Each structure stands twice: as C-alpha cells, then as structure tokens.
Amino acid sequence: MANPRRSFGNLNPSSPSVRIIDSFDQTHSPHQQHRADLISFFSKLGILLKKPLAFPILLFIFVILTWISLRFKQSSSHITVHTNTRQSYFTKDRDADANLVRFSTVKFPSKIFKDERGWIFNPLTIALEAGISGGAQSCVSSHLGEIRPGGVRGNHRHHTCNETFVFWGADTLFRLENQNAQGKGYSEIFIGADEVAVAASPVGTAHALINVDSSARRTFLFGCQDSVVNYSTPTTDFKTWDDI
Numbered sequence: 001m002a003n004p005r006r007s008f009g010n011l012n013p014s015s016p017s018v019r020i021i022d023s024f025d026q027t028h029s030p031h032q033q034h035r036a037d038l039i040s041f042f043s044k045l046g047i048l049l050k051k052p053l054a055f056p057i058l059l060f061i062f063v064i065l066t067w068i069s070l071r072f073k074q075s076s077s078h079i080t081v082h083t084n085t086r087q088s089y090f091t092k093d094r095d096a097d098a099n100l101v102r103f104s105t106v107k108f109p110s111k112i113f114k115d116e117r118g119w120i121f122n123p124l125t126i127a128l129e130a131g132i133s134g135g136a137q138s139c140v141s142s143h144l145g146e147i148r149p150g151g152v153r154g155n156h157r158h159h160t161c162n163e164t165f166v167f168w169g170a171d172t173l174f175r176l177e178n179q180n181a182q183g184k185g186y187s188e189i190f191i192g193a194d195e196v197a198v199a200a201s202p203v204g205t206a207h208a209l210i211n212v213d214s215s216a217r218r219t220f221l222f223g224c225q226d227s228v229v230n231y232s233t234p235t236t237d238f239k240t241w242d243d244i
Ligand SMILES: *[C@@H]1O[C@H](CO)[C@@H](O)[C@H](O)[C@H]1NC(C)=O
Pocket: 134, 160, 161, 162, 203, 226, 227
C-alpha cells in the first residue's frame, strides 16, 4: 500500500502542507530546522501514542495534573479560610462604632495617597471630613511613637482632653469605650498592616491600641490632644481593661 503522505502529496501538490513538508527535505535556515524538529517530535509522539505503552503514560500524566490541580485548590482554599477567620474574628464591630476611619496605603490614587511619593494628610481635617466626631480640634499636646508586637498603649481614660490618633505599619487592634456596644462596653477594630487609621477618643472615653502583628512589624502612632494632660493629678484612669 502506498505511503498515505506521498499519495496525499500527489493528489494535491499545491497544498500548503505539502509545500512545508517538501521544504524540510532541503532545510536551509535555523527557522526551517526548528520547524522540522517540531514536526518530527510530533510525528514521533503520534507513533508513541499508538503503542500499547501510551495508555499508562497518559494515565500517569493525567494523575500528575489532577494532583497538581488539587494541591493548588487546597492551598488557595486554605488561604481563603484563614483570611475569613482572621477577618471575622477581628472585625465584628463597625469602624464607625469605634470613631474610626481607615485608608489603604497601597491603593493609588486615593484620598491620602495622591502621587507616587506615598501618603500624607492632615489628621484633624480628614477626621472631620470623614464625620469622626469627638476628637481634638487642635494639637496642644502631641505624641509620636511605636508599639512593638504584643505591646499595648493607652488602656486608659483621660478626663481632661479629647484625642485624635493616627496609626499604621502593623496589624493592630483599636479599642474604644462604647456604652452602646452590647455586653462588652467597647468597640474593637482590626487594622491591617497595609492601612492607616484615624480614630477619635472624646474626653472621658477609654482607648487602647494593641499590636497583634504576627510578622514582627511595628505599629507607628501619632496622638494629638487638645490640652496638656498633667499626670501628677488624677485626671486619667489607668488600666481600664484587664484582659489586655
Ligand atoms: C473636647 O470636646 C468637647 C466637644 O467638642 C469640647 O466641648 C471640649 O471643650 C473639648 N476639650 C476638652 C478639654 O474637654
């Protein structure tokens, strides 16, 4: 019986496929050589797949691909579950219940991140614009500092000043006394390391910041008070909460 490729070529000598095959007989350029190698690879593969050995090989490839896709699915669902658990654990309360507004430090452009240099804003103005009430109207006394992982700042109640906070840099919890919060008497908000938060604590309201970061990042904190707190006089209640 005649070679099917040859008879096909004889039947239609002007077809493009025949011309390509013809050109392989006198390969000149590296490009043509590459195509010839490719065709020969596929023809060898075709022969191989016709052999009885092909079935176990295909089965093996299929099993490997299934295993890879299952592994990928499992790891991505693990990440989703982890994130959801963390979020549902930390964000039961609404930002507004803790007098807080948050901004992304990675989304550009945004209200605080207007050009490539990074974010900057006036905390008192942005708090007013965001409808955060009860903070300082002017910075008579200010504080700048950090909280290392596991550290707590605040956990006290000032009776002589309103205070506005800005904090960022690590996974952090902000707790603000809130008599309307059922059961616990406070609202607690989780802020991620890629966010910056502005929060207000009105006079006579307890507040605390807790660095809960698991990647050893530091929380940076700026606090603005509308009067100078005299720590020699009993105008501040300390250790408001004993669980932190
Ligand atoms: C705190 O805010 C309240 C309400 O805006 C204001 O009446 C008060 O003067 C502010 N300052 C202090 C030190 O209480």
